[in-house]
Amino acid sequence: MSDTRPSPRTIGYLLKRYPRLSETFILNEIRALERLGVTLHIFSLLQPEPAPRHPTLKEVQAHVTYLPQHLVQKIAAVAAAHTAMVRAHPWRYLRTIAVTLWWSRRVWRLFSVWKQFLRAGFIADQCRRAGIEHLHAHFANTPAAVAQLASVMSGIPYSFTTHAKDLYLTRKKVLRKRIGSATFVATCTRYNVDYLRTLLPENEQHKVHLIYHGIDFLAFESDIDHEPCCDACSLILSVGRLVPKKGMADLIAACSVLQARGIEFRCDIVGQGPLSAALQAQIESLGLQRSVRLLGAMAHDRLIQHYHHADVFALSPHITEDGDRDGIPNVLAEAMAAGLPVVTTSVSGIPELVEDGKTGLLVAAHDVDALADALQRLLSNHRLGQMLSSAARARLKQDFDCWETARALCALLPGAKVAHMAYASTSSRQLTDNT
Numbered sequence: 001m002s003d004t005r006p007s008p009r010t011i012g013y014l015l016k017r018y019p020r021l022s023e024t025f026i027l028n029e030i031r032a033l034e035r036l037g038v039t040l041h042i043f044s045l046l047q048p049e050p051a052p053r054h055p056t057l058k059e060v061q062a063h064v065t066y067l068p069q070h071l072v073q074k075i076a077a078v079a080a081a082h083t084a085m086v087r088a089h090p091w092r093y094l095r096t097i098a099v100t101l102w103w104s105r106r107v108w109r110l111f112s113v114w115k116q117f118l119r120a121g122f123i124a125d126q127c128r129r130a131g132i133e134h135l136h137a138h139f140a141n142t143p144a145a146v147a148q149l150a151s152v153m154s155g156i157p158y159s160f161t162t163h164a165k166d167l168y169l170t171r172k173k174v175l176r177k178r179i180g181s182a183t184f185v186a187t188c189t190r191y192n193v194d195y196l197r198t199l200l201p202e203n204e205q206h207k208v209h210l211i212y213h214g215i216d217f218l219a220f221e222s223d224i225d226h227e228p229c230c231d232a233c234s235l236i237l238s239v240g241r242l243v244p245k246k247g248m249a250d251l252i253a254a255c256s257v258l259q260a261r262g263i264e265f266r267c268d269i270v271g272q273g274p275l276s277a278a279l280q281a282q283i284e285s286l287g288l289q290r291s292v293r294l295l296g297a298m299a300h301d302r303l304i305q306h307y308h309h310a311d312v313f314a315l316s317p318h319i320t321e322d323g324d325r326d327g328i329p330n331v332l333a334e335a336m337a338a339g340l341p342v343v344t345t346s347v348s349g350i351p352e353l354v355e356d357g358k359t360g361l362l363v364a365a366h367d368v369d370a371l372a373d374a375l376q377r378l379l380s381n382h383r384l385g386q387m388l389s390s391a392a393r394a395r396l397k398q399d400f401d402c403w404e405t406a407r408a409l410c411a412l413l414p415g416a417k418v419a420h421m422a423y424a425s426t427s428s429r430q431l432t433d434n435t
Helices: 024-035 055-059 071-088 090-104 110-130 142-154 172-181 190-199 202-207 248-260 276-285 300-309 330-337 368-380 382-399 402-410 417-422 428-433
Strands: 010-017 039-046 063-066 134-138 158-162 185-187 208-210 234-239 265-270 292-296 312-314 342-345 361-363
Touching: 010 024, 010 110, 010 142, 024 039, 024 055, 024 330, 024 402, 039 110, 039 142, 055 300, 071 090, 071 110, 090 110, 090 142, 110 142, 134 142, 142 158, 142 172, 172 190, 172 202, 185 190, 190 208, 202 208, 234 248, 234 300, 234 330, 234 368, 248 265, 248 276, 248 368, 265 300, 276 292, 300 330, 312 330, 312 368, 330 342, 330 382, 342 368, 361 368, 368 382
Parallel strands: 010 039, 010 134, 039 063, 134 158, 158 185, 185 208, 234 265, 234 312, 265 292, 312 342, 342 361
Antiparallel strands: none
């Protein structure tokens, strides 16, 4: 007897680059959605990052489509896709050209606008061929722009998730129009929700939904009791891309203050980025070569080991001059899930996770002395650290469990709600054990 149940819809997932080491939160979301029964087809505008890569990437079942890497093949594929879209939807195609021309009148980077148009034709044709009925993009800038044009060209509705840099460095008028044409918008902090709703008329504010970045707690539960690091001194850990908004220079300066006070410690900074050479020069100029190390990029399994060897986690983000900022850095939630007490700054959405004196310690951005004081306080008071880390894990489990955040997104994605209801009674541990 044949199975007459309707097959679940395939959701197109549009990313700028997949996989990407710094976007663990997206990988967690994809894994959780698939465990909940959602069928995904991933579209990556750029080729994957080189190794290292997270081991959990192997769990993803979704087919991944890339634009061809070589120029001649890329031109041929894009030309064929646009030809197919002209034949399939001539009026929609003309309307997409009109939209792109309108965008071109208001920007100075014309090449960028038409590049998104060319990409959109390729994505629209791929969606049409794969039978995709909804397209979801991560980030409000390039991926959402491509999704919007692909939606106009194909008639497939789209939505997007916005995070931090993409949100605050995108013009307000562009965001307003983009949200207006989307079915919904998800974002990862209440801070972002409040900002977005100020941009929208009252009848569109309901489109904005808060969905925190989810943490897979099981990845951190095997070793919640911390092992001492190889040195006798305490270990401070920080993780993040080496870019201005992460404030690594302030952390290194705070380490210099600790060293001047005679505090025995080591600080390991995990991450890579354009500031690597400048930060190494700062370490050397302050005489911190024996205390502070830049460890470079690291896959997630190795990073978890570092969480369990550390005594304190520190991150000192700030808002840059151009408005770039973090939302809630995923590494803060990971450190808290691993049982580490955290010291960080009261920037953007961070106070939604880290409540000063209850789930961590907060200091003002760029206040190096206050950062050093908070680090010294935790390094010298193990009982305080245990109290903060215990409360932090309870806070995480309330709103940051990746299985619950994925269910919240599931409820918004058309056609995914049936799968969501079917898995509603399944615990996160059961879902993980079924892999």
